Amino acid sequence: MTIFPNSACTRCGCVCDDLTLHVRDNRIQRVENACVLAEGWFLQQNSRPHPAALIADQPVPLEEAIQKASELLSHSRSPLIYGLGRSTTEGQRLAIRLAEQLGAIVDTAATLEQAQTLMALQQVGESTCSLGEVRNRADLVIYWGTNPVKTHPRHLERYGNPTEKRRTVVVVDCKETETTALADRFLPIKSDQDWEMLWKLRMRLASPDSPELEPAWEALVTQMKSAKFGVIFFGNGITKAKTDHRTVEALLQLVTDLNAHTRFYARRMRGVGNVAGADSVLTWTTGYPLALNMQRGYPRYNPVEYSASELLAKKQVDLCLMMGSETTADFPQSALATLREIPVITLDVPEAVTDFVPAVRFTTATYGIHRPGTAYRMDEVPIPLRTILETDYPSDAEVLQKLLEASKK
Ligand code: SF4
Structure with a gap:
């Protein structure tokens, strides 16, 4: 049994960092100091419910999914990059670089409540x-x-x-x-x-x-x-x-x-995971915390016009790269309907379930479980995350890096 004391939980914005995890045979056996939400979430990490890459719900090799996603991105005239709350600082920085490269609109999960x-x-x-x-x-x-x-x-x-x-x-x-x-x-x-x-x-x-x-x-x-x-x-x-x-x-x-x-x-009171990190990374790289349009090569900020749910509801984007789909259930029905019509590329943690079929789905490693990184607590204090379990899932930063390179060609 390997014991990981002082481990951080990213299930909610508290990012409690005093949990003790007991791990045997690459499986979490017991969690101390976990609340009711965290305990189920940690034990869920033992399963591998999806392959790393799917195209239209069919398993494919990762490189084929990267190729398909980069083709979709290069054909899009008005792409939206949404979410970022399940990523760490590293993934969030790459998402912004990809938005700059594509001339995309970027909005975070904070748009719905914050x-x-x-x-x-x-x-x-x-x-x-x-x-x-x-x-x-x-x-x-x-x-x-x-x-x-x-x-x-x-x-x-x-x-x-x-x-x-x-x-x-x-x-x-x-x-x-x-x-x-x-x-x-x-x-x-x-x-x-x-x-x-x-x-x-x-x-x-x-x-x-x-x-x-x-x-x-x-x-x-x-x-x-x-x-x-x-x-x-x-x-x-x-x-x-x-x-x-x-x-x-x-x-x-x-x-x-x-x-x-x-x-x-x-x-x-911040919501799931690293939404506070998304605000912080967007602000220090572009000057604004959410709802940015990079189509002119520089950031334009408008939390009403460039809000993801508004853009989707009005069908003003033709592709969505979604980094974490956990908040889409809070979208209005009109926005959800658009997600069923346009190509959607998702980078989701293993347990994520969507009520639309992504054109390309990447199942990525969970930070603080499978990968180290940094997450921001609700008071904007950065908390280091560690690796607890081995996985063959790529991290979202690795997928984004490949998409950046493939989209440049
Ligand atoms: S779910 Fe939230 S409150 Fe519960 S242990 Fe995790 S971070 Fe703390």
């Missing part, structure tokens, strides 16, 4: 801290519009931990959830009233003459001002609100206002 947040923080900035600081210093943790017990099962244990006496956990949400049951206090809010409430809180902070709030919210204002270190983790309830980026802006501005009284921070 585009509003990225637009908001470009407008008003954000006060950030690392999760390590939250764990060691926070005495007030607020979860707003998010249910981490379900989506990020170890988040509360690692960064909220209501059993610690020095820390108070408050949940603001439109309904009771698994997280509200564990919190010290639950403040219900009507669906789509977040923007109004955030502005009322800002007004109460700015002026004692502003209209008084209900007692529970007044208590929250007092608690936020008197906290030594407070943080708001926000999720879908805010980022999918009708007033979308205005609501996120109001939350970020509330946190900025609070810094006149104490230390306060805002952090996004």
Whole structure:
């Protein structure tokens, strides 16, 4: 039995790096410190459900699939490269190089939930801290519009931990959830009233003459001002609100206002895997975090016009190179219909299942299981990943490198 202590899990944006894996005969036998999501995910890595390359669902040698994919790419007039959340920094950099070479549009999985947040923080900035600081210093943790017990099962244990006496956990949400049951206090809010409430809180902070709030919210204002270190983790309830980026802006501005009284921070609850890495790599290479058009040889940014789901829904792309299909289930039906019509080349982890048949499917190694690399945690802290199991699957960086070379010829 080989034991891998301090291993990282990329199943969700927490990227917990304190798991211990027990491996025998190239199979994961046991996982310590794993949550319910992670345990199933790690044990799934023992199977090899697909060959490395498929053309129209038929197994082919890898080189033949590379040849077919590069032909499709070279015939495309308006290709889209989408996803990137299941890749590491290395794969993401190569995806951007391929987009430059092809003159493609690039969009990431963040487009579905985080585009509003990225637009908001470009407008008003954000006060950030690392999760390590939250764990060691926070005495007030607020979860707003998010249910981490379900989506990020170890988040509360690692960064909220209501059993610690020095820390108070408050949940603001439109309904009771698994997280509200564990919190010290639950403040219900009507669906789509977040923007109004955030502005009322800002007004109460700015002026004692502003209209008084209900007692529970007044208590929250007092608690936020008197906290030594407070943080708001926000999720879908805010980022999918009708007033979308205005609501996120109001939350970020509330946190900025609070810094006149104490230390306060805002952090996004990020989704699967390395979406935070995709934002970071795109930003440091092109200046923008998502929704880029490289057709003119330089990046043009427009999170509405160049959003993958919009482009697909309006049939404005004629090919999609998809690096990780796990978020396509959240696409509107019109976008999914286009994915069934145009050639799609997927680079997917072994367990991925799509409800369209890719023209070419590459099954690639899973980072942190089969390959080393770097993934970004939801607080943008890079976490090193290691190799746990041997595989003959190529990495997505290896496939992209071959596509880059084949597309040049
Ligand atoms: S909380 Fe997320 S990163 Fe941590 S063990 Fe569970 S699935 Fe993995």
